[in-house]
Amino acid sequence: MKVYYLGPPGTFGEQAALDYMHRTGLVAELVPLQSHPEIVAAVDGGMDCYGVVAIENSLGGAVIETMDSILASANVMVRAEHVLAIEQHLIAAPGLALENITVVMSHPQALSQCRIFLEKNLPGARLEASLSTVAAVEEALQTAGGAAIAPQRAAELLGGVILARNIQDVDNNMTRFLILGREDAAPTGDDKTSLAFTVPDKPGAVVSVMQEFSRRGINLTRIESRPSRQRLGEYVFLLDFQGHRLDDGPATALRAITEDVGARLLPAGRPLGSYPRFDG
Amino acid sequence: MKVYYLGPPGTFGEQAALDYMHRTGLVAELVPLQSHPEIVAAVDGGMDCYGVVAIENSLGGAVIETMDSILASANVMVRAEHVLAIEQHLIAAPGLALENITVVMSHPQALSQCRIFLEKNLPGARLEASLSTVAAVEEALQTAGGAAIAPQRAAELLGGVILARNIQDVDNNMTRFLILGREDAAPTGDDKTSLAFTVPDKPGAVVSVMQEFSRRGINLTRIESRPSRQRLGEYVFLLDFQGHRLDDGPATALRAITEDVGARLLPAGRPLGSYPRFDG
Numbered sequence: 001m002k003v004y005y006l007g008p009p010g011t012f013g014e015q016a017a018l019d020y021m022h023r024t025g026l027v028a029e030l031v032p033l034q035s036h037p038e039i040v041a042a043v044d045g046g047m048d049c050y051g052v053v054a055i056e057n058s059l060g061g062a063v064i065e066t067m068d069s070i071l072a073s074a075n076v077m078v079r080a081e082h083v084l085a086i087e088q089h090l091i092a093a094p095g096l097a098l099e100n101i102t103v104v105m106s107h108p109q110a111l112s113q114c115r116i117f118l119e120k121n122l123p124g125a126r127l128e129a130s131l132s133t134v135a136a137v138e139e140a141l142q143t144a145g146g147a148a149i150a151p152q153r154a155a156e157l158l159g160g161v162i163l164a165r166n167i168q169d170v171d172n173n174m175t176r177f178l179i180l181g182r183e184d185a186a187p188t189g190d191d192k193t194s195l196a197f198t199v200p201d202k203p204g205a206v207v208s209v210m211q212e213f214s215r216r217g218i219n220l221t222r223i224e225s226r227p228s229r230q231r232l233g234e235y236v237f238l239l240d241f242q243g244h245r246l247d248d249g250p251a252t253a254l255r256a257i258t259e260d261v262g263a264r265l266l267p268a269g270r271p272l273g274s275y276p277r278f279d280g
Numbered sequence: 281m282k283v284y285y286l287g288p289p290g291t292f293g294e295q296a297a298l299d300y301m302h303r304t305g306l307v308a309e310l311v312p313l314q315s316h317p318e319i320v321a322a323v324d325g326g327m328d329c330y331g332v333v334a335i336e337n338s339l340g341g342a343v344i345e346t347m348d349s350i351l352a353s354a355n356v357m358v359r360a361e362h363v364l365a366i367e368q369h370l371i372a373a374p375g376l377a378l379e380n381i382t383v384v385m386s387h388p389q390a391l392s393q394c395r396i397f398l399e400k401n402l403p404g405a406r407l408e409a410s411l412s413t414v415a416a417v418e419e420a421l422q423t424a425g426g427a428a429i430a431p432q433r434a435a436e437l438l439g440g441v442i443l444a445r446n447i448q449d450v451d452n453n454m455t456r457f458l459i460l461g462r463e464d465a466a467p468t469g470d471d472k473t474s475l476a477f478t479v480p481d482k483p484g485a486v487v488s489v490m491q492e493f494s495r496r497g498i499n500l501t502r503i504e505s506r507p508s509r510q511r512l513g514e515y516v517f518l519l520d521f522q523g524h525r526l527d528d529g530p531a532t533a534l535r536a537i538t539e540d541v542g543a544r545l546l547p548a549g550r551p552l553g554s555y556p557r558f559d560g
Contacts, residue, residue: 035392056506065450107388108411112315129409131388170345204494206503207487214484223486223505223517226336237503 002049004039007032010134010154012084016177017052018153020082026050040069043180044076052082056176064226067238070180071196071267078194078273080179083280088114088168091137091160092147098163101125102145105136110149117167134158184245184273191244192221195254195271197237200262206237209263212256213241216249236266244274282329284319287312290414290434292364296457297332298433300362306330320349323460324356332362336456344506347518350460351476351547358474358553360459363560368394368448371417371440372427378443381405382425385416390429397447414438464525464553471524472501475534475551477517480542486517489543492536493521496529516546524554 003021006013009032017030028050033039039051053066070076088110092101104111104118105128111118118125125147130136133150137158140148147163148154155162178194185191199205206225213220222240243250254271257263265271283301286293289312297310308330313319319331333346350356368390372381384391384398385408391398398405405427410416413430417438420428427443428434435442458474465471479485486505493500502520523530534551537543545551 035395068450108409109389111411115315127411129388129411129415131391131407131409135409170348204491206500207490207494210487210490211484214487220486220505221515223503225500225503235501 001026001028002031002046003028004031004033004042004049004051006036006039006052006054007034008132008134010137010151010157011132012086012151012175013052013054013177015151015153016054016082016084016175019084020052020080020177020179024080036066037069040066040073040076040180043182044073047182049181050079051076051180052177053180054175055178066178067196070272071236074268075182076180077182077184078178078275079181079183079185080275081192081278082177082179083278084175084177086168086173086175087151087166088133088149089152089155089162090117090147090164090167091140091150091155092163093141094159094161096145096147096161096163098122100145101147101163103128103140103143104147104149105130105140105143106149107131107133107136110136113168113170113173114149116169117164121164179275184271185275187244187246187274188276190277190279191247191274192240192242192277193245193250193271193274194238194240196266197239197257197263198235198266199237199264205261205263208261209237209239209257212253212261216253218243218249218253242277245271246274281306281308282311282326283308284311284313284322284329284331286316286319286332286334287314288412288414290417290431290437291412292366292431292455293332293334293457295431295433296334296362296364296455299364300332300360300457300459304360316346317349320346320353320356320460323462324353327462329461330359331356331460333458333460334455335458346458347476350552351516354548355462356460357462357464358458358555359461359463359465360555361472361558362457362459363558364455364457366448366453366455367431367446368413368429369432369435369442370397370427370444370447371420371430371435372443373421374439374441376425376427376441376443378402380425381427381443383408383420383423384427384429385410385420385423386429387411387413387416390416393448393450393453394429396449397444401444459555464551465555467524467526467554468556470557470559471527471554472520472522472557473525473530473551473554474518474520476546477519477537477543478515478546479517479544485541485543488541489517489519489537492533492541496533498523498529498533522557525551526554
């Protein structure tokens with residue numbers, strides 16, 4: 001069994017994979033890949049493997065490419081979700097103190113997420129870009145007066161020390177990950193279902209879809225629309241609801257939106273998957 | 281008159297601001313700021329200025345922080361939209377050819393967006409991170425065998441030459457920008473309106489909101505929901521529709537969703553703004 005994630009080791013993708021394996025008791029080999037599309041393709045074409053991908057509010061704006069890849073992969077299903085708090089720390093070699101730091105390295109996005117801390121506490125420090133937060137820790141540990149902005153696991157892996165915790169400007173920054181496989185999960189009684197669909201080009205079609213859920217008391221937890229990559233002016237809708245696709249109400253609603261409303265479920269004529277709701 | 285954009289000069293934010301000024305005949309001083317929240321705050325607190333911010337599908341995943349800032353700024357309104365094709369080029373000093381390139385520099389996100397091109401055409405080149413695409417061009421022009429990945433304007437500003445055009449993996453990558461001011465735009469007959477709202481916590485409330493539009497033949501062009509930053513479990517809905525908030529149908533629908541359905545429009549009890557639809 002393999003679990004693919006967005007490398008290098010030490011980034012939030014690996015942390016999400018480790019957390020998921022820990023809480024489900026899954027034993028597997030962790031394999032870093034270079035992009036979200038590669039992870040989705042590996043699951044789509046492979047057996048006995050899962051993939052962990054960021055889907056909402058992630059560092060790096062991966063949402064769009066991740067969902068595009070999933071929508072192009074008929075064998076991939078969503079089998080779990082995981083939500084991770086994004087916490088950035090200032091990391092340096094053992095023995096250094098905040099007043100010794102003259103250069104701060106990280107992925108430019110992490111640097112810009114911590115701008116208030118840097119302006120207040122290290123106004124004189126030079127900022128230097130790295131290809132990833134983990135590369136930043138490697139470089140900082142070899143640089144006189146160097147510190148990196150990175151997640152805790154990068155410090156653990158590489159032997160850095162945390163000089164300041166949780167230094168990002170916006171607290172409570174969460175990233176939602178999906179765990180992908182060739183099958184989704186069995187009903188547990190507390191599930192969510194994700195689907196993607198297009199609707200016929202007539203007024204009110206989207207409202208009709210939503211009504212099929214609301215009239216059955218099914219709670220929608222996410223709605224999103226975005227332009228289809230296939231046809232200009234066509235929209236793809238992404239929808240999450242509470243419940244499993246095999247539960248009575250959702251099963252009837254799903255039949256109604258395809259047969260009565262004419263919605264087309266992407267990519268394979270069925271929901272993207274049902275899975276246990278993550279409750280921290 | 282000032283127009284704020286996300287600096288440094290030469291990035292897509294400046295290009296969007298220039299394009300907008302060109303097509304509307306606006307004469308103003310372009311002022312680079314360091315973050316989207318800073319741009320929104322400058323417009324919220326200032327007179328005689330506009331702000332240009334990326335809102336959808338942007339390099340850098342700016343969507344969430346931009347919208348959060350707008351929702352916290354009661355004086356800011358959306359007065360125009362602009363859509364820009366994101367085209368990345370390989371840029372180097374005059375005289376260099378593709379086979380001379382040994383190191384490629386850029387913002388890590390631009391590097392990862394061009395991975396297929398790089399693997400195919402420059403498999404031996406080293407990748408180096410920069411704080412921005414513009415900084416990458418500056419550095420590349422001073423580095424033997426150096427090239428940068430950046431937009432065309434960065435090459436123009438700094439005297440670089442384009443060695444390969446449109447090298448991003450995914451073609452047709454568009455970013456939508458909003459132009460913010462203290463007032464929105466007057467009706468033109470071909471407008472859009474953006475609103476953000478919360479709904480009372482009862483089943484079907486969101487569907488009721490959408491129905492007030494669809495029953496009046498008003499086309500919804502974007503729907504999105506996301507967790508509110510204020511209260512856990514509360515969702516904020518973002519909705520764009522065709523038409524101006526002062527047009528008859530939209531005006532009635534807006535009254536119905538607040539008075540009958542109980543929706544609360546954010547941040548100031550009115551739509552975020554109405555503005556001419558961008559048609560390229």
